Structures are given as structure tokens and as C-alpha cells.
Amino acid sequence: MSQMKHTSTFQLIFRHELTILTRDRTLPIVAILLAAMVLGGLFVGITQAKQRSAMIAEVIEHSAKRQAANEKTLQSVLDGKQALVPFGNPANPAALAGGLAGRHTTLPNLPLAALAIGQSDMVPNYYRISYLSKVQFMYDTEIENPWNLLSGHFDLSFVITFVLPLLVIGLSFNMLSAEREQGTLRMLFAQPMALTTLIAAKASARYLVFLAVILPLPPLVLLSLFPETRSMDSLLFMALWALVVAGYTLFWFALAALVNAFGRASSSNALILISGWTFLVLILPIVMNLVVGAISPAPSRTELASRTRVVTADALREYEDMYSTDYRYASDPETLAVKDGRIEVPPRMRAFFLAKQRVDAQVEPLLNQFDHQLLEQQKLVDLIGFLSPAILVNEALNLVAGNDSRRFVAFKNQTEAFHNGWRAFFAPKIATDRATTRAEMTALPVWQRQETATTTTAWRIASRAALLLLVSFIIAIFAMRRLRHGQIV
Amino acid sequence: MIRTIALKDLREIIRDGRMLWAAALIILLSIVALASGSIRQSQINHERAAGQALDYQAWLQQGERHPHDAAEQGMHVFKPEPPLAVLDPGIEPFVGSTVWLQAHRQSELKFRPAQDATGLQRFGQLSPAWIVQVLVPLLIIVIGFGAISGERERGTLRQLLSIGVPARQLLLGKALALAACACALVIPVWLVFSVVATISLPSAERLDVVYRMLWLIAGYGLYLGFFVFLTIAVSAMVRSSRAAVVLLLGFWVAATLIAPRTASEIANVIDPTPSRLDFNNHLSHDISEAAGEAWKSSFGVKEQWDPSLPLSKWGAALKVDDHAGYGVLDQTFGKLWDTFERQQRFQQWIGLVAPVITLRGFSMGLAGTDFAQHRDFSTAAELQRRKIQEIVSDDLVAHADTLGNAHFSYKAGSKLWATVPEFKYQLPTIGFAARRYWPDLLLLAAMFAAAATLASIAVSRSLKRMA
Secondary structure, rough: OOHHHHHHHHHHHHHHHHHHHOEEEEEEEEHHHHHHHHHHHHHHHHHHHHHHHHHHHHHHHHHHHHHHHHHHHHHHHHOOOOOOOOOOOOOHHHHHHHHHHOEEEEEOOOOHHHHHOOOOOOOOOOEEEEOHHHHOOOOOOOOHHHHHHOOOOOOOOHHHHHHHHHHHHHHOOOHHHHHHHHOOHHHHHOOOOOOOHHHHHHHHHHHHHHHHHHHHHHHHHHHOOOHHHHOOOHHHHHHHHHHHHHHHHHHHHHHHHHHHHHOOHHHHHHHHHHHHHHHHHHHHHHHHHHHHHHHHHOHHHHHHHHHHHHHHHHHHHHHHHHHHHOOOHHHHHHHHEEEEEEEEOHHHHHHHHHHHHHHHHHHHHHHHHHHHHHHHHHHHHHHHHHHHHHHHHHHHHHHOOOOOOOHHHHHHHHHHHHHHHHHHHHHHHHHOEOOOOOHHHHHOOOOOOOOOHHHHHHHHHHHHHHHHHHHHHHHHHHHHHHHOOOOOO | OHHHHHHHHHHHHHOOOHHHHHHHHHHHHHHHHHHHHHHHHHHHHHHHHHHHHHHHHHHHOOEEHHHHHHHHHHHEEOOOOOOHHHHOOOOOOOOEEEEOOOOOOOOOOEEEEHHHHHHHHHHHOOOOHHHHHHHHHHHHEEEOOOOHHHHHOOOHHHHHHHOOOOOHHHHHHHHHHHHHHHHHHHHHHHHHHHHHHHOOOOOHHHHHHHHHHHHHHHHHHHHHHHHHHHHHHHHHHOOOOOHHHHHHHHHHHHHHHHHHHHHHHHHHHHHOOOOOHHHHHHHHHHHHHHHHHHHHHHHHEEEEEEEOHHHHHHHHHHHHHHHHHHHHHHHHHHHHHHHHHHHHHHHHHOOOOOHHHHHHHHHHHHHHHOOHHHHHHHHHHHHHHHHHHHHHHHHHHHHHHHHHHHHOOEEOOOOHOOOOOOOOOOOOOOOHHHHHHHHHHHHHHHHHHHHHHHHHHHHHHHHHHHH
């Protein structure tokens, strides 16, 4: 058979297949179903992302308002106009570091956040910073009904990871077996055509329809609605997203082709493929979750709680004298006035500050262990992810959206560093009773975040896409070999 | 006759080796889930009980201290995991287990296990409940989709008809075979677990667990029965086995996989959950408003912690401030928690098309791992915190306020600490769950009855068509 002839046979079957599937309405139904779910999932993702962006905007606005109010109060305190309130006096560094701070660290959405909700419904994307201990603010979580967290969201990542393979299976479980059952396979053999060409053409026709529905839709919606998705980086991530989805879809078509190549009955094929799906998508990730937790367990939270209490008690004891000092400001409010750049920080407030600082210094190693362990778990997931394409694709989609565990851990680490910096800024002032100056008020530590380098993330996604494609090709090659050498009819 | 049909079907199923493999996998998974769950639970409960006792001891032995500072140290209380959480962990991975009872503000339960896990956690948690809710129905479908259609295709249905098998007996025989398969997968493992769990419990709690197991068996039985009859009904109604398997699998995917997620999205749209920021802002605003009013009426001052209030009134002020907050806290948290419960109740009704949702709520309710029971613990913990606050404030009024500006130099001793009782939380009994979840059991029974009726009509019709 010449190469020319081969191509034309392929094209013939390809076109023929599209016509048949369109005429019997299978293809339009599947395509519409897929498109509806993709748009539905995208809608859910966009709603969530918008909510989170709105939250960040609100937090930033709140911080700015707080800053302006503090500047104004400080001005009038320094001018001697303001009545003095111990907790509301920004000239007092202990008050400014604590209740008055109004500082937040924030983790903005990445432009493609709508593509996968990931961990974003559970882990906070902002923290309120003051001199309070980490134990007191780092474990605040976003409010969400635990029932809904358990159910999970109907987002695009769910549609791709769980539902897309089922549609692929529904469309391709009988690619070959139906021909045999209808008796048309023998007729096809009368044609000068290889079985591999037949199945390659049939699978390709279906595959391309799938890609034509799923690949352009989300990028088009995002590009038209959100200008921030039009940057070079975002376009790169969109391309990688498409590669991941294409690889994952190919995996399931290759698997369907392989199952068809064994020449069993259609219902048998359907059952085998459904079992495969159940195993790879439902069972394996859940079992792996268990395995990861068993191999690399998180330290005990109960122990952390007990330890925190012990350390707090120690700190209370340590600063006992300061805690017990009388509050002179009540009878003598002038003690709170700023004199020559100095202010009397009430010893009780200083004790609070010092106690929290001490608690953190002692609990921090334990807290770091939690983050460390989570990263270890993540490394394990990266390692065993290749066992299930569902894990691979889920991780990759979360990476594209910037809602993966790693990004949240990094945010938490940076928040901790900022919190330390915030405290270090105030510690000497509180220790030496130095009043906040106007210049300092406008030069308070500012939250700055370091995003993971695009290339690192891109590499992580690309490697997963490559792995998916590689596995798909291997399966496809197996299927082809089987078709060439096996007895089908 | 019923027995003959059932036995014949069972023999066929057993001969087909693939079913044995699937069954073995399910049983293996159940055992792994139970074993790992039991180990984890005994470890956790042990740790939590020890932690709580340690905190209380430290409270008692904290030495001389200003009572308000004592409240700063406070104590931790931990939520005990109910014994059946091993069967169905419910929402446990997504709620905290620890509260630090401290001065000033109601705090929420911290440390959700899911926070210490990777994104894999979102695929689900391996538990016996998940296996029965999701995997066993799939197996019932796979085994039973050809129950009637297969007989028709092989021509054996006509033979059955010719020897005068009544439709009812045919249906019951087929159903019995499928039910037997499902039971073989579930009952031995669950039975061993219940016996072991019951024995290892103190005798006072045993009966409660037995009742819970009976309710659970009823619920799961109706659920699996629904799938048995649905499978037979579809198998009798459609033209070919292929159509039956496609329809049934489609239903399974839609009902167990897609419906729970869609339901919670819809519930969230209809009855939205507030964001943390909104919630906190509301709470702070309402508390300071209520407190402001209380301060004004009690002390005639303009605002909370007004500097004009002498320190000799500090203990009294603390009490007024706390009391002003309690109402707001109850209202605000109550509203949020009501929202959660409403969202869940709404979803339970979607169980009318996707029974797994109803069963899931029912199952975690009876296992003691639902939100209502989480709420019960949170409320109990908050009451304990208020008890501490009350004792502390009363003591401040009696002793510290008399010292004027030297208010904070007052120190109380172990006598005062001992007046705070140890926190002893009693897990709610079966009555708590039964009161909430009997409608769900009825709903499951209705679904079961509907499927049985459908199957009965479908089978007799398909026999009539033959004749």
C-alpha cells in the first residue's frame, strides 16, 4: 500500500465516521453535553474567582482606610489635639503594632484562576497581621459549609478530570466491536485497508471533535471577559492547559482503542473501560491519599495545641510583673502624651507584645514542621501521581490556575516572614518607649509577595503534560500492535 | 421458585471470574479503610483526651495570677471522635477539632485535617461508607444490567414464561440474587467491625452504637435495594442489554458523581454562605454596637473601654462587655450555622433524584459526624468558655475592683481555679440523630418503594410482551 493511498483511506474513513456520527446524532449530543458542562464548570470557577478577587480588594481597601485613619489620629495626637485613648493611640508603638495595625497579607488570583478551584475554597488568600501570635491568626480559614467542601465544586477541573473520560468512553467503547456486531467488519476487510488505519481514523475523528469543543471554549471566554488573561504568561499557561487536556483526552481514547483491539463484545468493552475509569479516577487517588498520609503523616495538632498552651503559660509567668503593673493612665491620662519623641508604653501592653513574641519563637519550629510535612506530602504526590492520569491532570490544572497546595504554602511562608518583620520593626520602639513619628507612620513595613517563577510552574505543568502524552502514545502503540497481530474477526 | 432463580443467577455470577475480582477489590478496600480508620481514631481520641486533661491540670496548677491573665492562658478542649466515625468520617476532615477557650471572643474550632493534606484529599476519603455509597451500586449495575434483557436475548425468558413462572417470582428471584451479592460484599466486613467496635466500648455506650448500626443498616439496605430494583427495572424495560448498561451507568454517573456537586453549587447560589471578611466585619460591628450601648447604660460612658472609666470598675466592665457580646455571638454564629444546615436540608431533597445525597447526610448523621453534632460540640465548648469568663469576672468585681488603680496587681489562687469545672463533653445519643434524620429514612424508603414498583411493572410488562 503506498503512502498516498494510506492517507486517502484514512481521510475517507475519518470523513465517513464524522458523517455517520453526526447523522445518528451521537456526536452532536456528546458535543453539546460536553460544551454545556465545560461552560457550567467555567461559570462556577469564574464566580469563585470573582468572589476571591472582591475579597482581596475589600481587604486592601480596609488596610488603606486604616492607614489613613492612623495617620490622621497620629497627627492630632502629636499636635496635642486628640483626647488620649490607650488602645487607640497610634503614637504608642504597642497599639500600632497590635489592634490598630489593619495590615493584611494578600494572595491575589492568578489570571487563570477560574480554570480550577483547587484548594482555594479552603485555604485563606489573606491574613490579618498584627503582633498576635501565629497560632492565633494562621489557622483562620475561609468560611465554607463543610458539607460543600466534602462534595467539592462542579468546576472545570472536575469536568475534565472526572466527566470527560466518561464521555470519551461513551463515544468509543464500541469503535470496532459495533462493526463486528453489525456484521460490517467483514465487509470492511474486503477493502484494501489495515485495521490500524480504521481504528486510527475512527479515534482521530472523535478525538478532534472533543478537542474542538473543549480546547477553544474556556480560553475564548476568559480572553474576552478578562483583559488580564491577555498577557504573555497567561497565554503560555493557556497553551500548557490545552496541552494537558489534549494529553488526558488522548489517554482515554488510546485506552479505548486498546480495549477494542482485544476484540471483545461491546458490552464487555464498556464494562472494562468503566472499571478502568473507576480504578484510575475514583479509587486510586483516594487510596493514594491514604498512602501519602501514612508514609508522610502530618505532626499532631493536639500536641501543637498543648505546646502552645505551655509556652503561653511560661510567657505569662515570665512577664508576670509587667502584667500586674497598675494602669496609671486611668487616673493620669497625661502619661500617654508624647514628650520629646517618647511615650510611656503601658507595661501591660508591652508584656502582651513580648509574650506573643516569645510564644512564636518557641512554637515556630513546630509550625514549620507542619509546612515542611505538607511539602513532603506534595513531593510524594508528584512522585506517585504518574500512577493515575487523574492525579496528574488534577495537579496540572491546579497549577495552571494557581490554586495548588504549593502556592498556598509559599504564601503562608511569606506571610510568616512578613509577620516576623512587622514585629521586628516595632520591638525596639516598644522596648525603649519611642513614640511613632510622622515619617515612620508612612514608612511601615509593606507587604510584598514573591510569585513562584513562571518558568518553574510552566515546567511543572509541561512535565505532566509530557508524561500524559507519553503514556498515551505507549498505549496507542500497544493497541496498534495488538490490532496488527491479533485475531479480531 | 424464587430460590431456584436466585441460586441459578448467583451461580452464573460466581462463574464469571471478573465479578470475583471486583468483589475482592471492594472487600480489600473496606478492610484497609476500616483498619487505617480504627488505628487513626484510637490514636486521635487518646491524644485528645490526654491533651485536654493536661490543659485542665495546668489550669488548676497555674499558681497565683490575675484572673484575667488566667483567662488569657485559658485551656484547650478537643472534640472527641464518635466511634462510628471510622465507618463514615462525614465532614470531619473539613472541620476543626480544637478550641482554645480564651478571654474575649468565641473562637471557632481550628485545625481541619484537610489543611494538613494535599489536594488529593479533595478526591475523597477512603471510608467504608464511601465504598458502599459509590462502588457497591456500580457493582450491582454491572452484575445486574442483563438480569432480564440477557434472558430475553438468549431466549431463556420465553422458556421461563412457558413453564409458568409468575412475574413477581421472577422479579424477587432476580432481586434476591443481586441483593445477596451486595450483602456478601458489605455485611461480613461491617459485622466484624461492629462487633469489635461494640466490644471495645464502655458498656454504657454499647447500646447506643448498636441502635446506630441498626439505623444505618436500614438506610444502606434501602439504598442498595433501590439500586437492585432500579437495575432490574431498566433491564426489563429497554430493548437490549447494551442500552440497559448505558442507561444505568449514565444514571450512576449523574446521581453519585455529578449530583452532589451540582446540589451544593445550587444550594450555595440560593442560600449563599457569607465570606469570612463579611462575617467578621458584621460580628465586630454588632458586638461593638451592643457593647457601646451596654457601656452607656451601665456606666454612662461614650464608648467601650472609655478612658474615663476608673480601673475600679474594670471587672464589672468586663462582665458587662462579655454579656453584651454573648447575644450577638449567639445570633451571628447561629445565623451562619443555620445557613449551613439549611443548605444541607435543601440538598437532602435533591435525594429524590439522586438518593446518594440523602443517604450521605443520613449516614453521617447516624455516625455522629454531621454538622449538627459538630455544632453541638461548638456550643458546649462556648458555654464552658462563658462559664470561665463568668467566674473570672465575678472574682474581679469582688477582689480586684476594690484595689482601684492597682486593679492588675490582684492575684487569685488555686481556690478560684478549682471553681471552674472540668469540661466533660457527652457525645449526643442516638435520639439526637434519629430526631433529625427520620425524614431521610422515609425518603430512602419511598425511593426504594418507587424502584420496587417500577421493577414489578416493568417485569410483568416484559413478560406480557413475550406472551
